[in-house]
Amino acid sequence: MMTAFEKQYLEARKELIESDFLALNPMQRQAVLATEGALLILAGAGSGKTTVLINRIANLLRYGRAGDCEEIPEDADEAQLALLRQGGEEAKRLAAWDRVEPWRILAITFTNKAAGEIKARLESMLGETAEDIWACTFHSACVRILRRDAERLGYTDSFTIYDSSDSLSLLKHILKDMDLDEKTYAPRSILSEMGRAKDEGLSAPQYLEAAAKISDLRRRRIGEIYAEYSRRCFTANAMDFDDLIYNTVRLLEENADVLDHWQRRFRYVLIDEYQDTNRLQYRLSSLLAGGWGNICVVGDDDQSIYKFRGATIENILSFESQYKNCRVIRLEQNYRSTSHILDAANAVIANNVRRKGKELWTSKGGGELLTHYFADDERDEAQYVASAIMAGYGRGANWRDHAVLYRMNAQSNQFEYAFKRSGIPYRIIGGTRFFDRAEVKDILAYLSLISTPADDLRLTRVINSPPRGIGARTVEIVGELAAQQNLPMFEILRRAESFPELQRAAMKLRLFANLILELRDFAAAHTPDELLDELLDKTGYVRLLEEKNTTEDTARAENVREIKTSILTYMKESGDVTLEGYLANVALYTDMDNYDADADAVVLMTMHSAKGLEFPTVFIVGLEETIFPGTRAIGEPEEMEEERRLCYVAITRAKEKLYLTSAHQRMLFGRTTANRVSRFVFEIPEEHIEKNIPRHYGFESGAREPVAAFAAAKKEAPVPRAPAYPAPSAPKPAAAVSFAVGDKVRHKAFGTGEILKMTPMGGDFLVEIRFGEIVKKLMLRAAAQHMQKG
DNA sequence: CGCACCACAATTTTT
DNA sequence: TTGTGGTGCG
Numbered sequence: 001m002m003t004a005f006e007k008q009y010l011e012a013r014k015e016l017i018e019s020d021f022l023a024l025n026p027m028q029r030q031a032v033l034a035t036e037g038a039l040l041i042l043a044g045a046g047s048g049k050t051t052v053l054i055n056r057i058a059n060l061l062r063y064g065r066a067g068d069c070e071e072i073p074e075d076a077d078e079a080q081l082a083l084l085r086q087g088g089e090e091a092k093r094l095a096a097w098d099r100v101e102p103w104r105i106l107a108i109t110f111t112n113k114a115a116g117e118i119k120a121r122l123e124s125m126l127g128e129t130a131e132d133i134w135a136c137t138f139h140s141a142c143v144r145i146l147r148r149d150a151e152r153l154g155y156t157d158s159f160t161i162y163d164s165s166d167s168l169s170l171l172k173h174i175l176k177d178m179d180l181d182e183k184t185y186a187p188r189s190i191l192s193e194m195g196r197a198k199d200e201g202l203s204a205p206q207y208l209e210a211a212a213k214i215s216d217l218r219r220r221r222i223g224e225i226y227a228e229y230s231r232r233c234f235t236a237n238a239m240d241f242d243d244l245i246y247n248t249v250r251l252l253e254e255n256a257d258v259l260d261h262w263q264r265r266f267r268y269v270l271i272d273e274y275q276d277t278n279r280l281q282y283r284l285s286s287l288l289a290g291g292w293g294n295i296c297v298v299g300d301d302d303q304s305i306y307k308f309r310g311a312t313i314e315n316i317l318s319f320e321s322q323y324k325n326c327r328v329i330r331l332e333q334n335y336r337s338t339s340h341i342l343d344a345a346n347a348v349i350a351n352n353v354r355r356k357g358k359e360l361w362t363s364k365g366g367g368e369l370l371t372h373y374f375a376d377d378e379r380d381e382a383q384y385v386a387s388a389i390m391a392g393y394g395r396g397a398n399w400r401d402h403a404v405l406y407r408m409n410a411q412s413n414q415f416e417y418a419f420k421r422s423g424i425p426y427r428i429i430g431g432t433r434f435f436d437r438a439e440v441k442d443i444l445a446y447l448s449l450i451s452t453p454a455d456d457l458r459l460t461r462v463i464n465s466p467p468r469g470i471g472a473r474t475v476e477i478v479g480e481l482a483a484q485q486n487l488p489m490f491e492i493l494r495r496a497e498s499f500p501e502l503q504r505a506a507m508k509l510r511l512f513a514n515l516i517l518e519l520r521d522f523a524a525a526h527t528p529d530e531l532l533d534e535l536l537d538k539t540g541y542v543r544l545l546e547e548k549n550t551t552e553d554t555a556r557a558e559n560v561r562e563i564k565t566s567i568l569t570y571m572k573e574s575g576d577v578t579l580e581g582y583l584a585n586v587a588l589y590t591d592m593d594n595y596d597a598d599a600d601a602v603v604l605m606t607m608h609s610a611k612g613l614e615f616p617t618v619f620i621v622g623l624e625e626t627i628f629p630g631t632r633a634i635g636e637p638e639e640m641e642e643e644r645r646l647c648y649v650a651i652t653r654a655k656e657k658l659y660l661t662s663a664h665q666r667m668l669f670g671r672t673t674a675n676r677v678s679r680f681v682f683e684i685p686e687e688h689i690e691k692n693i694p695r696h697y698g699f700e701s702g703a704r705e706p707v708a709a710f711a712a713a714k715k716e717a718p719v720p721r722a723p724a725y726p727a728p729s730a731p732k733p734a735a736a737v738s739f740a741v742g743d744k745v746r747h748k749a750f751g752t753g754e755i756l757k758m759t760p761m762g763g764d765f766l767v768e769i770r771f772g773e774i775v776k777k778l779m780l781r782a783a784a785q786h787m788q789k790g
Numbered sequence: 791c792g793c794a795c796c797a798c799a800a801t802t803t804t805t
Numbered sequence: 806t807t808g809t810g811g812t813g814c815g
Contacts, residue, residue, distance in 0.1 A: 111804040139805045163805080182810095241805050276804075309803060408801050413806080430803090464791095471791050588805055608802050630801060646802080669800060670806045 002070070005081070009072050012084040013095045017067045019087065021055055024048075031329045032056045033067035035268065038323030039296040040316070044360045045345070045652035046336030046614065049298050050114075053270060054121050056296070057105055057133065060268055061126060066097035073097075102132035104267040106288065109137055110276055112593045114612060134266075138281055139241060139588050142248040146239075149258050153247055155237055158580045160448050160455060161587035162233065162240040165436060167191060170457050174228050177479075180221065194226050198246040199280050199310045204230050235488060236455040245280050252287045263291025274299030274319070278310035286322075295323070301356050302349050305608060305646045307638075317356065334360045334652075336614055338367025341658050344684045345651040351683055352641045360652075370658045370689040372623075372681055378411075378666040382418035385619050388659060389424055389602055392617055399425050403603045403615040405650050407628040410668065411621065412604050419602065429605035433591040439545070439556040443563055444586060446535055447528070450519045451579050454488035463512060466544045470512065474505045490516070515539070527577045529567045536560065607650040618654035620647075623662045624675035647680045660689075739780065739789070745769060747787035 002010075014033075021029050028048060031041050032055045043049035059067060073080070083091045109115045115136050122130035134141065143161070150157045162170065171187045197207045208223035233239060239247060252259040269289040271277065274297035277285070289295035297319060304313045320326055334342055342360050349355070375381035389402045404415055409430055419426045434440060442465055445458040453459070456479070464470045481499060482489040496502050496509040515538060523531045536542050545557040570582050595603075603615070622628055628647070633639035651658060660681055665674040681691075739745070743755045753771035758780070767780045 109804085114804080137805065161805095164803080244805080273804080306803075308801085309805095410800075410807080467792080469791075473791090590803095590805065606802065609804085611804080627801095632801070642802095667806080 005076075005078075006070075006072060009076055009081050009084070010070060012081055013066055013072075016084050016087060016091055016095050017059070017063050020062070020092075021059070024051070024055065025333055027329055027331050027333070028052050028055075031331070032059050034296075034327055034329065035060055035065050035068045036294060038293065038319075038326035040274075040319045040326055040328045041296065041298040041331065042328065042356060042358060043298050043300055043331040044334060044358055045300065045303060045649070046334040047331035047360070048333075048335055049272075049331060050117065050121070052331070053107065053118060053272065053298065054125065056270070057107065057122060058125055060100040060105060061102060061129065062092070062099070063096045064098035064100055066095050069097065071097065100267055102129045103134070104265060105133045105270070106141065106266045106268070107133065107135045107270040107272070108141055108285070109135070109272040111612070112137060112140075112588065112590065113595070114272060115140075116593075137588065138277075138284070139244050140584075142244040142284075143584050143588070145248050145262065146244065146251065149251055149255070152251055152255055152258065154234065155239070155247075158237070158451060160236070160238045160452050160580075161244065161584055162238050162457070163435075163587050164191075164241065165441070166238075166457060167240045169461075170232060171225070171229060173457070173460070174225055174232070178225065178228070180225070184218075185221065185225070190222060190225055193222055194229065195242050195310060197226060198242045199278050201246075201249070201280065201283070232456065236457060237452050238455060238457070242280075245284060249280055249283050249287065252284075259287065260291075262288055267292045268294045269296070271295070271297045272299075275301050275304035275313055275316045276306045276311045277315050278312060279315075280310075282312075282315045300358075302352070302358065302645055303611065303649050305611065305642060305649055307642050313354070317354075330358060332358055332360055334362045336655050337362065337652060338364050338656060340366050340369055340688045341651060341654050341656075344370055344658070344688045345648050347685050347688075348644060348651065348680055348683045349648040352644055354641060368657050370660060370684065372660045372662070372689055372691040374677065374692050375661055375663045376665070378414045378622075378663050378668075379418075381621060381661045381663045381666075382414035384661060385415065385621065385659070386418040386422045386424060388619070389419075389617075390422060393424075397616065399600045399602050400597070401616040402619070403605070403610065403613070403617070403653065404619045404621060405605060405607045405610050405653065406621050407607060407630060407646075409606060411627075415604055415621075425601040427599065427601045427603055429591060429595055429603060429609050434559070434562070435586055435589060437556075437559055439541075440559050440563060443532070443535070443541065443560055444583070446519075446539070447531070447579060448583055449516055450523050450531070450535075451583065453490040453516055453520070456482070456489045459489050466539060466541055468508055468512065470505060470508050474502070474509070477501050478509070523579055527571065528579045528582050529564055529571065531579065532564055532567060607646050610653050611649050614653055614655055616655045617657045617659070618650070619659045619661065620650045621661045622666075623660050623678035623681050624666070625678055626673070626675050627666075627668075628678055628680070644680065739767070739784070743789055745787045746790045747771065747783070752790075 017033065018029060021032050024032065025048075028051065031039070031052045035056070041049065041052065043052070080094060083094060107115075107118060109118065118135045119130065119133075122133060122135065134144075136144070146153075146155070146159070147157050150159055168187055168191065171191060172182070175182055175185055175187065175190075197204075202210065204223060204227035207226055208220065211219035211223045233243065252262065266288055269285065271285050276299075285295065285297070297316070299316045301313055301316050304311060304316070307313070320328065337345075339362050342362050346359055373381070373384050375384055385404060389399070392402060393399060406412060412428055416426070416428070418424075435444070442462055445461045449455055449458045449462060460475060460479075463475060478489050478492050481492045481501070485492070490513065492499070492502075493509045493513040496506040496513070499506075502509060519531065519535055519538065522534050526534070542557050542560055545553040545560070566586070567582055570585050571577055574581065574585070576582070607620070625634065629640055629643040633643045662675075662677045662681065665672055667673075681689075739755060739758070741755050741758055744752065745755060746752050747769070751771055753769040755767055755769050757768040767783065769783075
């Protein structure tokens with residue numbers, strides 16, 4: 001039974017702690033203080049969930065579990081109580097109870113970007129102590145755990161990581177060696193089948209056993225492929241993305257002492273984007289949090305959009321039954337969007353059945369109505385978007401305040417054309433990543449090979465690149481010999497002379513093996529950046545590209561040099577100088593990490609990539625049946641709900657203005673088709689949106705013959721707010737007045753230069769300015785902000 | 791062995 | 806329409 005004094009003491013202490021988090025709303029504050037046990041935070045889009053995460057960690061470090069327990073110091077007395085009530089630094093020190101060391105906190109996110117953001121915000125809030133907090137992705141957490149005990153699984157601690165394209169090419173090699181047809185055994189689907197197996201915790205033998213029971217030939221074949229794939233990964237000391245998690249779970253489940261070590265260590269486990277976890281990640285989180293039982297998961301079932309990757313909404317829906325005493329906190333106040341946007345999002349998602357139920361609200365006003373534009377075709381659609389963006393820019397917005405979101409990457413083309421035509425600077429997120437480019441992969445393959453010569457996949461990749469006269473047939477023979485002798489291919493190369501089959505090529509093969517061995521010696525005594533220089537020199541890789549002297553090859557040479565920057569950055573930021581460390585970092589690196597929110601350019605990306613981001617103005621394009629929702633979702637209720645969640649994610653990216661567009665007909669993959677306007681458009685209540693859809697056309701009526709009605713309605717189309725389609729002769733932007741060809745200018749970033757040429761473009765000017773040796777092409781309006789005459 | 795040409799297929803993808 | 810992978814020729 002609690003005494004009156006204890007009660008007062010606890011109350012005063014809680015109030016004092018709360019006073020540190022007054023900037024938060026009551027729900028957020030609750031989530032910050034509820035440190036003990038299991039906690040599910042249902043955080044709607046834009047509800048300040050990262051802020052909660054950060055403050056929760058800050059609370060743990062400052063006050064330990066004082067805000068969530070009923071224990072008080074034995075020597076507590078009236079004087080202390082008075083001090084608590086009075087507040088101040090000393091009182092705060094007194095309030096702390098069982099403070100948490102930073103290295104006992106594990107915060108897992110899905111992207112490096114999110115992890116980086118958490119780290120950065122923690123550091124600015126808490127200073128150096130923040131560095132010891134594990135704020136990382138599932139994958140990088142696993143790498144760290146595995147590096148410590150990989151030998152338990154038969155790997156060495158310098159294991160390498162295969163990224164998705166490595167996995168794919170390894171798989172293709174296997175299919176070839178097993179004489180299997182890529183049509184019946186589509187590599188992509190095999191890969192996801194193996195991923196599913198690992199997600200269910202099935203090893204290759206287990207999978208095979210299950211397949212044998214139902215005597216399904218195809219599954220048995222896949223089982224054999226899976227076994228071979230695993231075998232080759234293992235001999236190459238390599239793990240793919242799924243293996244990282246699968247093996248970590250194995251490690252922890254099969255080694256009680258290892259499990260115990262990590263369970264003791266992590267007193268508080270936080271998992272972000274919980275709706276996107278798969279079963280394996282669920283198991284991993286349960287394992288890691290199993291010691292102290294303090295697990296906090298943050299998620300939004302309505303934003304689960306990665307089912308196709310094995311994410312299961314089940315994890316979040318059943319969290320409450322898994323942890324019986326768990327607390328649930330809903331964050332429904334949205335700080336991002338206006339109420340028209342929010343109401344539209346709420347209305348759309350309300351059509352889903354399988355959800356926790358949650359309604360976002362805002363204290364912001366209605367703002368502008370949503371706009372739906374029904375374009376003639378994809379070209380018109382892009383032009384409309386371009387015009388609207390220029391209009392926004394004309395009103396003083398930045399280019400970067402605009403984002404164009406589409407369902408699939410193939411849709412980006414028309415927008416590129418339109419933006420180029422109008423002189424709108426843009427960036428495309430997605431597509432080929434820097435680290436996916438052939439030349440970059442080559443260099444990285446060399447580096448991996450130096451680290452692990454037994455890596456047949458990487459060896460095959462670079463053995464003849466740059467060309468050294470080792471042909472495909474030779475490589476094949478080496479592969480066969482290696483299989484016979486049960487040795488890595490590299491060992492065959494070293495003894496090339498002793499195989500009569502290899503006589504002709506023996507010399508070249510030995511030379512290659514020696515090259516790798518020399519570089520390996522070099523690596524032992526040098527840093528990765530020095531190794532890179534040596535590598536480029538010894539292989540002549542860059543020299544060869546430079547000699548070719550085409551624009552593409554120059555760009556390639558540039559990319560190769562760019563790797564050096566990436567190495568140096570890594571060494572500087574992590575303080576790590578090991579080659580393995582760098583390679584792991586690169587393997588887990590993605591395009592989004594490169595996304596620089598400061599560069600002033602319109603952003604184009606898929607709706608998937610947009611998750612977690614926000615923009616003042618958003619365009620969701622291609623809102624047509626069979627595109628969004630896509631063909632595969634139509635008639636499949638589960639899939640349709642996922643599409644709808646994607647739509648919800650896309651809508652909630654917008655802060656102030658949301659445009660939706662559909663095209664009457666569109667050419668995609670060289671085919672022209674006419675699709676009906678997406679059902680999602682009709683799920684938005686009329687009072688939130690203005691449209692130019694002809695009355696007798698649309699999803700509900702399904703009426704044909706839209707053409708005449710369409711033409712008539714088009715006149716009343718909501719035009720992007722003025723100036724609509726600015727002609728090249730449109731009034732010159734103010735900035736243009738003060739600059740002319742021949743002017744000398746001083747630019748903040750590029751220094752002094754001279755204007756060579758000015759071309760009117762989209763209500764602005766494309767200016768060419770010579771800075772010393774370099775001629776830059778810039779949009780005047782943007783450039784003018786960073787330069788002056790002189 | 792290297793390159794050029796043709797058939798073919800093509801959601802989404804935090805790692 | 807675009808990119809990729811396989812085949813055939815020099």
